[in-house]
Amino acid sequence: MYGGGNTFEHIKSNGLENEDPEKLVEFEARIQRGEKIEPNDWMPQLYRKQLIRMIEQHAHSEIVGALPEGTWITRAPGFKRKLALMAKVQDEVGHAQLLYSAAETLGKSREQMIDDLINGKSKYSNIFNYPAFTWADSCFISWLVDAGAIVNQLANARGSYGPYCRALERICAEESFHLKYGHHCVIHMATGTEKQREMMQAAINRWWPPMMHFFGPSDKISVHSEILMRWKVKMGSNDDMRNQFLDMYVPKIQELGFTIPDKNLKKNEETGRWDYTEPDWEEFKRVINGDGPCNKERLAVRRTAEERGRWVRKALLTPKTEYVAPLA
Amino acid sequence: MESLDPRVNRLNLSTAELTSKAPLDQLGTYEVFSQLREGKPYFHVGPVHAPNKEMAFLFAKEQFSRRQTCTGLFVVETRKIMVSPFTEGEDTVYNYIEDNVEGDGSEVKTYELFHLKKRGKQHEHIGTIECTHLEEGLSMVKPEFINDKPVFNIWIIETSDIEFSQEEDKIIWNTLPDKKFREALAYKAADKIKEFKERQL
Numbered sequence: 001m002y003g004g005g006n007t008f009e010h011i012k013s014n015g016l017e018n019e020d021p022e023k024l025v026e027f028e029a030r031i032q033r034g035e036k037i038e039p040n041d042w043m044p045q046l047y048r049k050q051l052i053r054m055i056e057q058h059a060h061s062e063i064v065g066a067l068p069e070g071t072w073i074t075r076a077p078g079f080k081r082k083l084a085l086m087a088k089v090q091d092e093v094g095h096a097q098l099l100y101s102a103a104e105t106l107g108k109s110r111e112q113m114i115d116d117l118i119n120g121k122s123k124y125s126n127i128f129n130y131p132a133f134t135w136a137d138s139c140f141i142s143w144l145v146d147a148g149a150i151v152n153q154l155a156n157a158r159g160s161y162g163p164y165c166r167a168l169e170r171i172c173a174e175e176s177f178h179l180k181y182g183h184h185c186v187i188h189m190a191t192g193t194e195k196q197r198e199m200m201q202a203a204i205n206r207w208w209p210p211m212m213h214f215f216g217p218s219d220k221i222s223v224h225s226e227i228l229m230r231w232k233v234k235m236g237s238n239d240d241m242r243n244q245f246l247d248m249y250v251p252k253i254q255e256l257g258f259t260i261p262d263k264n265l266k267k268n269e270e271t272g273r274w275d276y277t278e279p280d281w282e283e284f285k286r287v288i289n290g291d292g293p294c295n296k297e298r299l300a301v302r303r304t305a306e307e308r309g310r311w312v313r314k315a316l317l318t319p320k321t322e323y324v325a326p327l328a
Numbered sequence: 329m330e331s332l333d334p335r336v337n338r339l340n341l342s343t344a345e346l347t348s349k350a351p352l353d354q355l356g357t358y359e360v361f362s363q364l365r366e367g368k369p370y371f372h373v374g375p376v377h378a379p380n381k382e383m384a385f386l387f388a389k390e391q392f393s394r395r396q397t398c399t400g401l402f403v404v405e406t407r408k409i410m411v412s413p414f415t416e417g418e419d420t421v422y423n424y425i426e427d428n429v430e431g432d433g434s435e436v437k438t439y440e441l442f443h444l445k446k447r448g449k450q451h452e453h454i455g456t457i458e459c460t461h462l463e464e465g466l467s468m469v470k471p472e473f474i475n476d477k478p479v480f481n482i483w484i485i486e487t488s489d490i491e492f493s494q495e496e497d498k499i500i501w502n503t504l505p506d507k508k509f510r511e512a513l514a515y516k517a518a519d520k521i522k523e524f525k526e527r528q529l
Contacts, residue, residue: 035447035448036447036448038414038447038448040414071332071333071335071336074335080509083509084509084510087507087509087510090394091395094390094391094394097376097391098374098391101374101375104375109354110354110377111353111354114349115348115349118346118348118349119346119347119348119349120346131332132332133332162447162448165448166374166448166450167374173395173396174395176512177510177511177512177514177515179512180512180514180515181515183515183517184515184517187517187520187521187524188520190524191520191523191524255521255525256521256524257524257528296329297329297331297336297341299346300329300341300342301336301339301341303342303346303347303349304339304341304342306349307349310353313353313355314353316355316379316383317353317355317379318356318379318380320356320380321355321356321357321378321379321380321405322356322357322407323354323355323356323357323377324356324357324406324407325357326357326359326374326375326406327359327372327375327406327409327411327483328372328450328451
Protein backbone atom coordinates (compact mmCIF):
# COMPACT_ATOMS: atom_id res chain seq x y z
CA MET A 1 0.00 0.00 0.00
CA TYR A 2 0.89 3.40 1.08
CA GLY A 3 3.31 5.33 -1.07
CA GLY A 4 2.92 7.44 -4.07
CA GLY A 5 5.96 9.56 -4.60
CA ASN A 6 4.38 12.84 -3.80
CA THR A 7 6.86 14.26 -1.36
CA PHE A 8 9.31 15.14 -4.10
CA GLU A 9 11.60 18.00 -3.54
CA HIS A 10 11.69 20.62 -6.22
CA ILE A 11 14.08 20.08 -9.05
CA LYS A 12 16.54 22.94 -8.97
CA SER A 13 18.54 22.07 -12.04
CA ASN A 14 17.71 19.20 -14.32
CA GLY A 15 21.35 18.74 -15.33
CA LEU A 16 20.29 17.65 -18.81
CA GLU A 17 23.00 19.82 -20.37
CA ASN A 18 25.50 17.22 -19.14
CA GLU A 19 23.69 14.27 -20.76
CA ASP A 20 24.55 12.72 -24.10
CA PRO A 21 21.91 14.23 -26.45
CA GLU A 22 21.77 11.20 -28.75
CA LYS A 23 21.23 8.76 -25.91
CA LEU A 24 18.64 11.08 -24.42
CA VAL A 25 16.64 11.05 -27.67
CA GLU A 26 16.80 7.26 -27.80
CA PHE A 27 15.74 7.03 -24.15
CA GLU A 28 12.76 9.32 -24.64
CA ALA A 29 11.72 7.50 -27.82
CA ARG A 30 11.66 4.24 -25.91
CA ILE A 31 9.36 5.70 -23.29
CA GLN A 32 7.19 7.23 -26.03
CA ARG A 33 6.77 3.77 -27.57
CA GLY A 34 5.48 2.55 -24.22
CA GLU A 35 8.50 0.35 -23.54
CA LYS A 36 9.91 -0.07 -20.05
CA ILE A 37 13.35 1.12 -19.02
CA GLU A 38 15.42 -1.68 -17.47
CA PRO A 39 18.37 -1.46 -15.04
CA ASN A 40 20.97 -2.09 -17.77
CA ASP A 41 19.58 0.60 -20.11
CA TRP A 42 21.12 4.04 -20.36
CA MET A 43 19.17 6.63 -18.37
CA PRO A 44 19.69 10.31 -17.47
CA GLN A 45 21.03 11.01 -13.97
CA LEU A 46 17.91 12.97 -13.09
CA TYR A 47 15.69 9.99 -13.98
CA ARG A 48 17.78 7.69 -11.81
CA LYS A 49 17.86 10.13 -8.92
CA GLN A 50 14.14 10.87 -8.90
CA LEU A 51 13.19 7.20 -9.21
CA ILE A 52 15.47 6.20 -6.35
CA ARG A 53 13.94 8.93 -4.21
CA MET A 54 10.39 7.99 -5.14
CA ILE A 55 10.70 4.21 -4.79
CA GLU A 56 12.69 4.58 -1.58
CA GLN A 57 10.06 6.88 -0.06
CA HIS A 58 7.42 4.39 -1.10
CA ALA A 59 9.34 1.55 0.59
CA HIS A 60 9.82 3.55 3.80
CA SER A 61 6.10 4.34 3.80
CA GLU A 62 5.29 0.64 3.80
CA ILE A 63 7.61 0.02 6.73
CA VAL A 64 6.48 3.01 8.80
CA GLY A 65 2.87 2.50 7.71
CA ALA A 66 2.91 -0.92 9.31
CA LEU A 67 3.42 0.75 12.71
CA PRO A 68 0.10 2.55 13.36
CA GLU A 69 -1.83 -0.50 12.13
CA GLY A 70 0.47 -3.05 13.73
CA THR A 71 -0.19 -1.46 17.08
CA TRP A 72 -3.80 -2.70 16.86
CA ILE A 73 -2.99 -6.36 16.19
CA THR A 74 -2.88 -7.26 19.88
CA ARG A 75 -6.12 -5.38 20.52
CA ALA A 76 -8.06 -6.31 17.38
CA PRO A 77 -11.69 -7.17 18.14
CA GLY A 78 -11.85 -10.91 17.67
CA PHE A 79 -9.81 -13.67 16.13
CA LYS A 80 -10.87 -13.08 12.52
CA ARG A 81 -9.88 -9.43 12.60
CA LYS A 82 -6.59 -10.30 14.28
CA LEU A 83 -5.73 -12.88 11.60
CA ALA A 84 -6.63 -10.49 8.79
CA LEU A 85 -4.75 -7.54 10.28
CA MET A 86 -1.65 -9.63 10.91
CA ALA A 87 -1.70 -10.85 7.31
CA LYS A 88 -2.19 -7.30 6.06
CA VAL A 89 0.66 -5.85 8.10
CA GLN A 90 2.93 -8.69 7.00
CA ASP A 91 2.01 -7.89 3.39
CA GLU A 92 2.98 -4.24 3.87
CA VAL A 93 6.39 -5.16 5.22
CA GLY A 94 6.81 -7.55 2.29
CA HIS A 95 5.94 -4.69 -0.07
CA ALA A 96 8.76 -2.66 1.45
CA GLN A 97 11.13 -5.53 0.61
CA LEU A 98 9.96 -5.58 -3.02
CA LEU A 99 10.31 -1.82 -3.31
CA TYR A 100 13.77 -1.66 -1.73
CA SER A 101 14.83 -4.29 -4.27
CA ALA A 102 13.47 -2.22 -7.16
CA ALA A 103 15.35 0.86 -5.90
CA GLU A 104 18.52 -1.20 -5.44
CA THR A 105 18.59 -1.96 -9.17
CA LEU A 106 19.19 1.78 -9.66
CA GLY A 107 22.36 1.68 -7.59
CA LYS A 108 21.48 2.65 -4.04
CA SER A 109 22.11 -0.14 -1.56
CA ARG A 110 19.42 -1.36 0.81
CA GLU A 111 21.59 -0.56 3.83
CA GLN A 112 22.04 3.00 2.65
CA MET A 113 18.27 3.41 2.27
CA ILE A 114 17.56 2.00 5.72
CA ASP A 115 20.23 4.26 7.13
CA ASP A 116 18.68 7.29 5.46
CA LEU A 117 15.31 6.39 6.97
CA ILE A 118 16.58 6.17 10.53
CA ASN A 119 18.89 9.16 10.33
CA GLY A 120 15.94 11.23 9.15
CA LYS A 121 17.30 12.06 5.69
CA SER A 122 14.61 10.22 3.71
CA LYS A 123 10.91 10.99 3.87
CA TYR A 124 7.95 8.67 4.04
CA SER A 125 4.21 9.19 3.70
CA ASN A 126 3.34 12.02 6.07
CA ILE A 127 0.03 10.46 7.16
CA PHE A 128 1.85 7.91 9.33
CA ASN A 129 3.11 10.66 11.60
CA TYR A 130 -0.40 10.76 13.09
CA PRO A 131 -1.53 8.43 15.89
CA ALA A 132 -4.17 5.66 15.70
CA PHE A 133 -6.14 6.38 18.90
CA THR A 134 -8.84 3.74 18.59
CA TRP A 135 -9.70 0.64 16.60
CA ALA A 136 -11.73 2.91 14.33
CA ASP A 137 -8.54 4.74 13.32
CA SER A 138 -7.08 1.43 12.26
CA CYS A 139 -10.26 0.78 10.21
CA PHE A 140 -9.87 4.19 8.55
CA ILE A 141 -6.26 3.42 7.63
CA SER A 142 -7.05 -0.06 6.29
CA TRP A 143 -9.85 1.22 4.11
CA LEU A 144 -9.17 4.79 3.09
CA VAL A 145 -5.41 5.26 3.38
CA ASP A 146 -5.02 2.02 1.44
CA ALA A 147 -7.56 3.28 -1.07
CA GLY A 148 -5.54 6.47 -1.56
CA ALA A 149 -2.37 4.45 -1.94
CA ILE A 150 -4.02 2.22 -4.53
CA VAL A 151 -5.02 5.27 -6.58
CA ASN A 152 -1.35 6.29 -6.62
CA GLN A 153 0.00 2.81 -7.17
CA LEU A 154 -2.26 1.95 -10.09
CA ALA A 155 -1.10 5.16 -11.76
CA ASN A 156 2.57 4.45 -11.02
CA ALA A 157 2.26 0.88 -12.29
CA ARG A 158 1.86 2.42 -15.76
CA GLY A 159 5.18 4.24 -15.33
CA SER A 160 8.35 3.64 -17.30
CA TYR A 161 10.75 1.85 -14.95
CA GLY A 162 10.42 -1.94 -15.36
CA PRO A 163 11.45 -3.18 -11.89
CA TYR A 164 9.17 -0.63 -10.14
CA CYS A 165 6.21 -1.54 -12.34
CA ARG A 166 6.69 -5.25 -11.70
CA ALA A 167 6.92 -4.67 -7.94
CA LEU A 168 3.73 -2.60 -8.10
CA GLU A 169 1.87 -5.27 -10.04
CA ARG A 170 2.69 -7.78 -7.33
CA ILE A 171 1.78 -5.26 -4.63
CA CYS A 172 -1.57 -4.30 -6.20
CA ALA A 173 -2.51 -7.98 -6.49
CA GLU A 174 -1.94 -8.42 -2.75
CA GLU A 175 -3.70 -5.17 -1.90
CA SER A 176 -7.08 -6.21 -3.23
CA PHE A 177 -7.88 -7.93 0.06
CA HIS A 178 -6.65 -5.00 2.17
CA LEU A 179 -9.15 -2.61 0.69
CA LYS A 180 -12.08 -5.02 1.02
CA TYR A 181 -11.06 -5.92 4.55
CA GLY A 182 -10.85 -2.23 5.50
CA HIS A 183 -14.24 -1.50 3.97
CA HIS A 184 -15.69 -4.51 5.78
CA CYS A 185 -14.35 -3.19 9.10
CA VAL A 186 -15.86 0.26 8.52
CA ILE A 187 -19.23 -1.19 7.45
CA HIS A 188 -19.25 -3.25 10.63
CA MET A 189 -18.73 -0.08 12.69
CA ALA A 190 -21.32 1.84 10.65
CA THR A 191 -24.02 -0.76 11.11
CA GLY A 192 -23.22 -1.40 14.75
CA THR A 193 -24.19 0.38 17.96
CA GLU A 194 -24.45 4.13 18.40
CA LYS A 195 -21.11 4.04 20.24
CA GLN A 196 -19.42 2.28 17.32
CA ARG A 197 -20.81 4.82 14.85
CA GLU A 198 -19.53 7.65 17.03
CA MET A 199 -16.08 6.08 17.19
CA MET A 200 -15.96 5.73 13.42
CA GLN A 201 -17.17 9.27 12.80
CA ALA A 202 -14.55 10.59 15.23
CA ALA A 203 -11.85 8.69 13.36
CA ILE A 204 -13.04 10.12 10.04
CA ASN A 205 -12.92 13.62 11.53
CA ARG A 206 -9.39 13.08 12.81
CA TRP A 207 -7.99 11.53 9.64
CA TRP A 208 -9.64 13.68 6.99
CA PRO A 209 -7.06 16.52 7.02
CA PRO A 210 -4.03 14.15 6.75
CA MET A 211 -5.94 12.17 4.11
CA MET A 212 -6.28 15.34 2.01
CA HIS A 213 -2.54 15.96 2.54
CA PHE A 214 -1.78 12.40 1.47
CA PHE A 215 -1.71 13.18 -2.25
CA GLY A 216 0.85 15.94 -1.81
CA PRO A 217 0.73 19.73 -2.10
CA SER A 218 -1.79 21.36 -4.37
CA ASP A 219 -0.76 21.83 -8.01
CA LYS A 220 -1.07 25.55 -7.35
CA ILE A 221 1.96 25.46 -5.07
CA SER A 222 3.74 22.34 -6.27
CA VAL A 223 4.72 22.81 -9.90
CA HIS A 224 4.92 19.25 -11.12
CA SER A 225 7.83 18.85 -13.41
CA GLU A 226 6.86 18.49 -17.03
CA ILE A 227 9.96 16.40 -17.60
CA LEU A 228 9.08 13.79 -14.94
CA MET A 229 5.64 13.45 -16.54
CA ARG A 230 7.21 13.03 -19.98
CA TRP A 231 9.55 10.35 -18.63
CA LYS A 232 6.61 8.61 -16.94
CA VAL A 233 8.17 8.89 -13.51
CA LYS A 234 5.21 10.85 -12.20
CA MET A 235 1.95 9.69 -13.73
CA GLY A 236 -0.54 12.30 -12.61
CA SER A 237 -0.60 15.57 -10.74
CA ASN A 238 -1.27 15.61 -7.00
CA ASP A 239 -4.63 17.29 -7.53
CA ASP A 240 -5.65 14.73 -10.16
CA MET A 241 -4.93 11.89 -7.76
CA ARG A 242 -6.78 13.64 -4.93
CA ASN A 243 -9.75 14.26 -7.18
CA GLN A 244 -9.85 10.65 -8.31
CA PHE A 245 -9.83 9.49 -4.69
CA LEU A 246 -12.70 11.84 -3.77
CA ASP A 247 -14.68 10.66 -6.79
CA MET A 248 -14.39 7.05 -5.75
CA TYR A 249 -14.68 7.25 -1.97
CA VAL A 250 -16.76 10.25 -0.85
CA PRO A 251 -19.98 8.53 -2.01
CA LYS A 252 -18.96 5.32 -0.24
CA ILE A 253 -18.34 7.17 3.03
CA GLN A 254 -21.61 9.05 2.76
CA GLU A 255 -23.71 5.99 1.95
CA LEU A 256 -22.77 4.67 5.40
CA GLY A 257 -24.33 7.77 6.94
CA PHE A 258 -21.04 9.40 7.91
CA THR A 259 -20.20 13.03 7.33
CA ILE A 260 -16.94 14.49 6.09
CA PRO A 261 -15.58 17.37 8.18
CA ASP A 262 -15.37 19.90 5.36
CA LYS A 263 -18.45 22.03 4.73
CA ASN A 264 -17.05 23.15 1.37
CA LEU A 265 -16.62 19.63 0.03
CA LYS A 266 -18.86 19.11 -2.98
CA LYS A 267 -18.58 18.07 -6.58
CA ASN A 268 -18.53 21.04 -8.90
CA GLU A 269 -20.92 20.08 -11.70
CA GLU A 270 -19.37 22.60 -14.10
CA THR A 271 -15.74 21.55 -13.78
CA GLY A 272 -16.50 17.91 -12.90
CA ARG A 273 -13.97 18.22 -10.08
CA TRP A 274 -14.31 18.43 -6.32
CA ASP A 275 -14.32 21.73 -4.47
CA TYR A 276 -12.95 21.63 -0.93
CA THR A 277 -11.41 23.81 1.73
CA GLU A 278 -7.74 24.19 0.87
CA PRO A 279 -5.82 21.80 3.16
CA ASP A 280 -3.46 23.41 5.65
CA TRP A 281 -0.18 23.15 3.74
CA GLU A 282 1.73 24.86 6.52
CA GLU A 283 0.83 21.99 8.84
CA PHE A 284 1.81 19.51 6.12
CA LYS A 285 5.25 21.12 5.82
CA ARG A 286 5.69 21.33 9.56
CA VAL A 287 4.83 17.64 10.07
CA ILE A 288 6.86 16.33 7.15
CA ASN A 289 9.85 18.25 8.46
CA GLY A 290 9.71 16.37 11.74
CA ASP A 291 7.27 18.22 13.96
CA GLY A 292 4.27 15.89 13.86
CA PRO A 293 2.64 14.01 16.72
CA CYS A 294 4.43 10.71 16.01
CA ASN A 295 7.54 11.45 13.90
CA LYS A 296 9.92 10.87 16.80
CA GLU A 297 8.22 7.70 17.93
CA ARG A 298 8.11 6.18 14.44
CA LEU A 299 11.82 6.75 13.81
CA ALA A 300 12.78 5.70 17.32
CA VAL A 301 10.92 2.41 16.87
CA ARG A 302 12.75 1.79 13.61
CA ARG A 303 16.11 2.72 15.06
CA THR A 304 15.60 0.55 18.10
CA ALA A 305 14.64 -2.39 15.91
CA GLU A 306 17.81 -1.82 13.89
CA GLU A 307 20.03 -1.56 16.98
CA ARG A 308 18.54 -4.45 18.90
CA GLY A 309 18.48 -6.73 15.88
CA ARG A 310 22.07 -6.02 14.93
CA TRP A 311 23.49 -8.99 16.83
CA VAL A 312 21.29 -11.30 14.77
CA ARG A 313 22.54 -9.87 11.50
CA LYS A 314 26.10 -9.99 12.78
CA ALA A 315 25.71 -13.63 13.73
CA LEU A 316 24.36 -14.36 10.24
CA LEU A 317 27.03 -12.52 8.28
CA THR A 318 29.23 -14.78 6.26
CA PRO A 319 32.22 -13.79 4.17
CA LYS A 320 31.18 -16.34 1.57
CA THR A 321 28.31 -14.27 0.22
CA GLU A 322 28.56 -10.81 -1.19
CA TYR A 323 26.18 -7.93 -1.60
CA VAL A 324 25.57 -6.98 -5.23
CA ALA A 325 22.70 -5.04 -6.79
CA PRO A 326 19.84 -7.33 -7.85
CA LEU A 327 19.67 -8.09 -11.58
CA ALA A 328 16.12 -7.00 -12.37
CA MET B 329 8.20 9.93 24.86
CA GLU B 330 4.77 8.57 25.75
CA SER B 331 3.24 6.29 23.11
CA LEU B 332 -0.39 5.22 22.73
CA ASP B 333 0.93 1.72 22.29
CA PRO B 334 1.84 0.02 25.57
CA ARG B 335 4.26 -2.26 23.75
CA VAL B 336 6.15 0.73 22.43
CA ASN B 337 6.36 2.20 25.92
CA ARG B 338 7.83 -1.04 27.21
CA LEU B 339 10.66 -0.75 24.67
CA ASN B 340 12.17 2.21 26.57
CA LEU B 341 13.07 3.86 23.31
CA SER B 342 16.06 6.11 23.31
CA THR B 343 15.07 9.65 22.53
CA ALA B 344 18.55 10.65 21.45
CA GLU B 345 18.98 12.79 18.37
CA LEU B 346 18.83 11.07 15.01
CA THR B 347 22.07 9.33 14.17
CA SER B 348 23.30 7.08 11.41
CA LYS B 349 23.30 3.39 12.02
CA ALA B 350 26.43 1.27 12.23
CA PRO B 351 28.35 0.86 8.96
CA LEU B 352 27.20 -1.49 6.22
CA ASP B 353 26.47 -5.04 7.27
CA GLN B 354 24.83 -6.22 4.09
CA LEU B 355 23.93 -9.81 3.40
CA GLY B 356 24.45 -11.41 0.00
CA THR B 357 21.99 -11.06 -2.88
CA TYR B 358 20.07 -14.03 -4.29
CA GLU B 359 17.65 -14.25 -7.20
CA VAL B 360 14.44 -16.22 -6.82
CA PHE B 361 12.48 -18.18 -9.44
CA SER B 362 9.06 -19.63 -8.81
CA GLN B 363 6.66 -22.04 -10.44
CA LEU B 364 2.97 -21.18 -10.14
CA ARG B 365 1.59 -24.58 -11.18
CA GLU B 366 2.92 -28.09 -11.77
CA GLY B 367 4.28 -28.45 -15.28
CA LYS B 368 4.54 -24.69 -15.90
CA PRO B 369 7.93 -23.03 -16.39
CA TYR B 370 9.77 -21.29 -13.56
CA PHE B 371 9.95 -17.49 -13.82
CA HIS B 372 12.29 -15.03 -12.15
CA VAL B 373 10.31 -13.22 -9.46
CA GLY B 374 12.89 -11.03 -7.71
CA PRO B 375 15.77 -10.93 -5.23
CA VAL B 376 16.22 -11.57 -1.51
CA HIS B 377 19.21 -10.83 0.74
CA ALA B 378 20.53 -13.65 2.90
CA PRO B 379 23.74 -15.07 4.39
CA ASN B 380 23.48 -18.42 2.60
CA LYS B 381 21.36 -20.46 0.19
CA GLU B 382 19.29 -22.11 2.90
CA MET B 383 18.29 -18.78 4.47
CA ALA B 384 17.72 -17.30 1.01
CA PHE B 385 15.30 -20.15 0.36
CA LEU B 386 13.37 -19.41 3.57
CA PHE B 387 13.15 -15.70 2.78
CA ALA B 388 12.14 -16.47 -0.79
CA LYS B 389 9.39 -18.77 0.40
CA GLU B 390 8.03 -16.01 2.64
CA GLN B 391 8.47 -13.16 0.19
CA PHE B 392 7.38 -14.75 -3.06
CA SER B 393 5.17 -17.73 -2.23
CA ARG B 394 3.23 -16.52 0.78
CA ARG B 395 0.30 -15.13 -1.17
CA GLN B 396 0.49 -16.65 -4.65
CA THR B 397 0.06 -20.29 -5.54
CA CYS B 398 3.43 -21.99 -5.75
CA THR B 399 4.65 -25.49 -6.54
CA GLY B 400 8.40 -24.91 -6.58
CA LEU B 401 11.22 -22.43 -5.94
CA PHE B 402 14.79 -21.96 -7.23
CA VAL B 403 17.24 -19.74 -5.36
CA VAL B 404 20.69 -18.76 -6.63
CA GLU B 405 23.31 -16.23 -5.65
CA THR B 406 23.05 -13.24 -8.00
CA ARG B 407 26.75 -13.12 -8.81
CA LYS B 408 26.63 -16.74 -10.00
CA ILE B 409 24.27 -15.81 -12.86
CA MET B 410 25.93 -15.29 -16.23
CA VAL B 411 24.16 -12.63 -18.23
CA SER B 412 24.34 -12.21 -22.03
CA PRO B 413 24.24 -8.80 -23.75
CA PHE B 414 20.74 -7.41 -24.47
CA THR B 415 19.21 -7.13 -27.93
CA GLU B 416 16.27 -5.13 -29.26
CA GLY B 417 13.43 -5.31 -31.78
CA GLU B 418 13.67 -8.38 -34.02
CA ASP B 419 17.29 -9.04 -33.11
CA THR B 420 17.66 -12.27 -31.12
CA VAL B 421 20.62 -12.88 -28.80
CA TYR B 422 21.23 -16.12 -30.69
CA ASN B 423 22.48 -14.05 -33.64
CA TYR B 424 25.60 -13.48 -31.53
CA ILE B 425 26.20 -17.10 -30.56
CA GLU B 426 28.85 -18.96 -32.54
CA ASP B 427 27.91 -22.05 -34.56
CA ASN B 428 29.30 -25.51 -33.99
CA VAL B 429 31.58 -24.83 -31.06
CA GLU B 430 33.31 -28.03 -29.99
CA GLY B 431 33.65 -29.35 -26.48
CA ASP B 432 37.08 -28.92 -24.89
CA GLY B 433 37.32 -32.42 -23.50
CA SER B 434 36.93 -31.31 -19.89
CA GLU B 435 34.32 -32.64 -17.51
CA VAL B 436 30.68 -32.26 -18.63
CA LYS B 437 28.67 -29.90 -16.43
CA THR B 438 24.99 -29.07 -16.37
CA TYR B 439 23.60 -25.55 -16.66
CA GLU B 440 20.11 -24.08 -16.46
CA LEU B 441 19.08 -21.80 -19.32
CA PHE B 442 16.75 -18.81 -18.96
CA HIS B 443 15.31 -16.56 -21.69
CA LEU B 444 13.92 -13.04 -21.61
CA LYS B 445 11.22 -13.17 -24.29
CA LYS B 446 9.65 -9.75 -23.82
CA ARG B 447 11.07 -6.45 -22.63
CA GLY B 448 9.56 -5.43 -19.32
CA LYS B 449 8.83 -9.07 -18.36
CA GLN B 450 10.93 -11.52 -16.37
CA HIS B 451 13.28 -14.37 -17.33
CA GLU B 452 11.76 -17.80 -17.95
CA HIS B 453 13.41 -21.16 -17.33
CA ILE B 454 13.84 -22.97 -20.64
CA GLY B 455 15.76 -26.11 -19.81
CA THR B 456 19.01 -27.80 -18.91
CA ILE B 457 22.16 -27.92 -21.03
CA GLU B 458 24.98 -30.42 -20.63
CA CYS B 459 28.32 -29.26 -21.97
CA THR B 460 32.01 -28.88 -21.18
CA HIS B 461 31.96 -25.08 -21.47
CA LEU B 462 29.32 -22.41 -21.98
CA GLU B 463 30.14 -21.45 -25.58
CA GLU B 464 29.68 -25.08 -26.55
CA GLY B 465 26.39 -25.28 -24.67
CA LEU B 466 24.92 -22.17 -26.28
CA SER B 467 26.10 -23.26 -29.68
CA MET B 468 24.33 -26.59 -29.11
CA VAL B 469 20.96 -24.99 -28.40
CA LYS B 470 21.28 -22.21 -30.99
CA PRO B 471 19.62 -24.19 -33.86
CA GLU B 472 16.58 -24.73 -31.66
CA PHE B 473 15.98 -21.00 -30.99
CA ILE B 474 17.59 -19.02 -33.82
CA ASN B 475 14.43 -19.08 -35.97
CA ASP B 476 12.01 -18.67 -33.07
CA LYS B 477 10.63 -15.42 -31.72
CA PRO B 478 13.53 -13.18 -30.63
CA VAL B 479 15.17 -13.77 -27.25
CA PHE B 480 16.44 -10.48 -25.83
CA ASN B 481 18.64 -11.77 -23.05
CA ILE B 482 19.96 -15.08 -21.72
CA TRP B 483 20.80 -16.06 -18.16
CA ILE B 484 22.82 -19.21 -17.52
CA ILE B 485 23.39 -20.74 -14.13
CA GLU B 486 25.43 -23.80 -13.25
CA THR B 487 22.89 -26.28 -11.89
CA SER B 488 24.98 -27.05 -8.80
CA ASP B 489 24.77 -23.36 -7.74
CA ILE B 490 20.98 -23.49 -7.47
CA GLU B 491 19.04 -24.40 -4.34
CA PHE B 492 15.96 -26.24 -5.62
CA SER B 493 12.87 -26.95 -3.61
CA GLN B 494 12.48 -30.69 -3.09
CA GLU B 495 9.42 -32.87 -3.39
CA GLU B 496 9.08 -32.95 0.40
CA ASP B 497 9.24 -29.11 0.56
CA LYS B 498 5.88 -28.89 -1.21
CA ILE B 499 4.15 -29.39 2.09
CA ILE B 500 4.95 -25.73 2.91
CA TRP B 501 2.48 -24.60 0.25
CA ASN B 502 -0.32 -26.99 1.26
CA THR B 503 -2.14 -24.51 3.45
CA LEU B 504 -2.16 -21.67 0.89
CA PRO B 505 -5.68 -22.42 -0.40
CA ASP B 506 -7.06 -22.56 3.16
CA LYS B 507 -6.11 -19.00 4.05
CA LYS B 508 -9.28 -17.46 2.73
CA PHE B 509 -8.98 -14.48 5.06
CA ARG B 510 -6.34 -13.13 2.70
CA GLU B 511 -8.73 -12.94 -0.23
CA ALA B 512 -11.04 -10.09 -1.14
CA LEU B 513 -13.89 -12.59 -1.57
CA ALA B 514 -13.94 -13.20 2.19
CA TYR B 515 -15.13 -9.63 2.78
CA LYS B 516 -18.44 -9.35 0.97
CA ALA B 517 -20.64 -6.75 2.59
CA ALA B 518 -23.08 -5.52 -0.07
CA ASP B 519 -26.05 -7.06 1.82
CA LYS B 520 -25.08 -5.28 4.99
CA ILE B 521 -24.94 -1.92 3.22
CA LYS B 522 -28.29 -2.55 1.54
CA GLU B 523 -29.92 -3.51 4.80
CA PHE B 524 -28.44 -0.43 6.47
CA LYS B 525 -29.80 1.86 3.76
CA GLU B 526 -33.28 0.32 4.03
CA ARG B 527 -33.27 0.92 7.77
CA GLN B 528 -32.50 4.60 7.19
CA LEU B 529 -35.61 5.13 5.03
